[in-house]
Amino acid sequence: MPAATTASGKKLQKATLKKLEALALGVCRDLAKTKSPAIDIPLRTLSNVNFNAQKRIIEMGKDTQQRFFFNISMVKKFTETFYLSNECRQLIEAGKTTSLRDLFYMAKPDFEAASREEYEQEESDAITEDIEVTVDSLREELNLFASNRGALVGQLTIVDQGDTIDGRRMGSGGWSIPSIVEPNIVQFKKCDAKFILLVEKDAVWRRFNEDRFWEKYKCILVHGQGQPPRGVRRLLYRMANELKLPLYVFVDNDPWGYYIYSVIKQGSINLAYESRRMAVPDAKFIGLSSFDREKYDLDLSVTMKLKDEDVSRAKQILGYPWFQKKEWQKEIRNMLKEGRKLELEALSRKGISFVTEEYLPGKLKRKEWLD
Amino acid sequence: MPAATTASGKKLQKATLKKLEALALGVCRDLAKTKSPAIDIPLRTLSNVNFNAQKRIIEMGKDTQQRFFFNISMVKKFTETFYLSNECRQLIEAGKTTSLRDLFYMAKPDFEAASREEYEQEESDAITEDIEVTVDSLREELNLFASNRGALVGQLTIVDQGDTIDGRRMGSGGWSIPSIVEPNIVQFKKCDAKFILLVEKDAVWRRFNEDRFWEKYKCILVHGQGQPPRGVRRLLYRMANELKLPLYVFVDNDPWGYYIYSVIKQGSINLAYESRRMAVPDAKFIGLSSFDREKYDLDLSVTMKLKDEDVSRAKQILGYPWFQKKEWQKEIRNMLKEGRKLELEALSRKGISFVTEEYLPGKLKRKEWLD
Incomplete structure (x- = not known):
């Protein structure tokens, strides 16, 4: 079955093909002018990442590096770039998708034969990211897929491959x-x-689904099995933007939970170039909050002591530009002061369905979230 | 929504409730006779596990231990057993399900207040397994759930919660x-x-789904994201038995792949007591085989060197009673001889859809599998 089943889908794939072709045509043009062929690749380094306070997302800057064909230290990567972009072209033309692991195996024997060195997937992954940023297409638009995690139920009808x-x-x-x-x-x-x-955890998502929370409160209920994979992030982005829906993020109260929220909201440093197609800057943090234990009169024994790495992670997060709002500083400092973390499941102590019947409805009603 | 939506479902839940009540009534009877209350708990130790060659599954033996109430070293566990079985009773009566983590949090404050020691989830998990084997109910029949992983497509209509x-x-x-x-x-x-x-991996499952393999070859296509979680194992068991369908397992050619197959087929040593409700002794191993590289003329560079731990794991597997068939010994010894492992994705080198269009159809046609 071809990947593109709709007119707009075909258009999108065609546009990606055009970009890949343009990349190759640039090299042909250089050669025709007897110029040394070169491509400009946006830099994916920390120094080229910054937080755009206006758009409220982590962005890649404008720095690029040139990759030359006639350069002994660059020719290998240069060639690999076109080998792999050609594989992507073939994928799109065949209407098929594949994984980065597959792509690596497709290329490995040829790369090893050419270089006589063992080839690792990190190398083909890095080149693939180069292609993404250079032609300005998401990996998914190049028909490459990542992990298949997460699930959805709720008040939405979706068409998936027809x-x-x-x-x-x-x-x-x-x-x-x-x-x-x-x-x-x-x-x-x-x-x-x-x-x-x-919802961060699939087990808690199950509680919400079983209690038909999505029906009563008219929502779309998603989990991403911990840190949501790209597919889930992209879906959240598309739903938030195309359906104009607010997004609430419900995570453990620990630095990892804050981080999951922050990646959803403004993107990550590593994948800064994807923020503008994945980040949801209006996402709200609905819990758990470090003030919840006291507020909901939870026994201290359902919390856990912060580990050393939790403390240092929390301190790091305190310094991020996107956590500088007063409320956020209060939230994180309170976790550090208490020295405890609180898992979503701990709410079960108040009753199996406390979380779906009291905790979350109350928070939503009182608009008790962090932005 | 109550968990039991059908008449047979309600019957099942009623039967589980009866078993939990019987456990408690036994103690009451002991007390009425002024006998020291005791329960018999089947032993979940390696010494009480064996391979039933006739049924072809790993089973728990008949050894039990007694747990007494009037015994200073046992009273804690004794009490916990009834505390947690009472939680399960309440879950079933409320028609709700929950996770082991939730159950742990429900009990933690009370257990800590009673014992003045920190309580860990390992303890409540172990007691829950005691309850499972003692009342002879699967964890899932006690309305406790594990991880939500894996997906299904194909030629089957399912009713899930109505x-x-x-x-x-x-x-x-x-x-x-x-x-x-x-x-x-x-x-x-x-x-x-x-x-x-x-299919072991979700990325390969995606290839099969995209190529609509399940439509052409009339099958049900399942992945469990690596080692399948309990839900996937139990579903495979039910489909194989109730729908009378053969089950083919498609995994990487490495010791881990053999192990995944073997758990599906005869169960695991750790969860021996669940084999008879989860193991599918007729499951077939359809690949990858250590002979495939040569047979399909795959470049050596798409294989990977066995690590030391792979070699020792493979040698261990060679010794398992359920891998004693001549063909299996040949298969495993050949992997050791070659010193290489082969991932499912490596087949992509022969073409994106080689696996769905040639490899697997050919194997099925020639009945080329291991039993």
Whole structure:
């Protein structure tokens, strides 16, 4: 089955093909002018990453490096860039998608034969990221997929590869969120949701689904099995923007939970170049908060002591430009002061469905979230 | 929504409740007779595990230990057993399910208050396993769930919590396999499948789904994201037995792949007591085989060197009673001789869809599998 099933999907794929071709044509033009062929590759280094306070996302800067063909230290990477971009072209033309691991294996024997050195996947992954930033296409637009994690239920009908998925009738399991959710594959239909709720853990998501929270509170319920994979992030982005829905993030109260929220909201340093197609700067942090233990009268024994690495991670997060709001500083400092972390499951102590019947409805009603 | 939506589901839950009550009534009877209350708990030790060659599964033996109430070293565990079995009773009565982590948090403050020692989840998990074997109910029948991993597409219609899920219309994502797939939650309807294919990796599963392998070859296509979680194992068991379908397991050619296959087929040593409700002794190993590299003329560079731990693991597997068939010894010894392992993705070198169009159809046609 071809990946592009809709007119707009075909258009998107065509546009990506054009960009890959343009990259190759640039080299041909250089050669025709007897110029040393070169490509400009945006720099994916920390020095070229910054927080755009206006857009409220982590962005890649404008620095680039040139990669030359006639340069002994660059010729290998130069060649690999075109080998792999040609593989992507073939994928798109065949309407097929594949994993980075597959791509690595497709190329490995040739790369090793040419260089007589063992080839590692880190190398082909890095070149793939170069291609992404150079032609300005998401990996998913190059028909490459990452991990298939996370699930969705709720007040939304989705079309996935031509099949209609009604989020209201997905049982206890839900729709398994695919790794590529670009518009050529996934489209949104009937939406009755008022918001999106991302729950960090699948076990807690199950509680919300079993209690049919999404029905009562008219929402779309998503989990990403811990740190959400790219497919989930991209889907959240698309739903938040195209369906104009607020997104609430519900995570453990520990530095890892803050981090999950922050990646959803402004993107990550490592993948800064993808923020503008994945980050949701309006995402809200709905809990758990370091003030919840006292507020909800939870026994101290359901909290856990912060480990040394938690403390240093929390201190690091305190310094991030995107956590400088007064409320956030208060939130993080209070966790450090208490010296404890609190997991979502700890709320079960107040009753199995306390989280779906009291905790979250109350927070939503009182607009008790951090921005 | 109550967990039991069907008459048979309600019956199942009632039967589990009866077993939990019987456990408690035994203690009451002991007390009435002024006998020291005791429960018999089947031993979950290696010495009480054996391979039943006739049933072809790993089983728990008949050894039990007594747990007394009037015994200073046992009273804590004795009490915990009834505390937690009472929590399970309440779950079943409320028609709700929960995770082991939730259960731990529900009990932690009380256990700590009583013992004045810090309570760890390992302890409540162990007691829960005691309850499982003592009342002879799967954890899932006690309404406790594990991880939510894995997905399914293909020629089967499923009812999940009353919602109809058509495996033929699940898009690229598939139905996310829930952690509890007991008959009170999941039922099978229209099945047009001739077999079940379990693929180790979600990325390879995606290839099979995209190529609509399940449509052409009339099968049910499942992945478990590596070592399948309990929900996936239990679902495979139920489909293989209730739908009378052969099950083919498709894994990397390395000791880990052999192990995944062997757990599916005869169960694991750790969870020996669940084999008879999870193991599928007729499961077939369809690849990758250590002979495939040569047979399919794959470049040596797409294989990887066995690490030391791979070699020792393979030697250990060679000795397992359930790997004593001549063909299996040949298979494993050949991997050791070659000193290489081969990942599913390596087949991509022969073409993106080589695996779905040539490799697997050929193996199925020639009945080229190991049993």
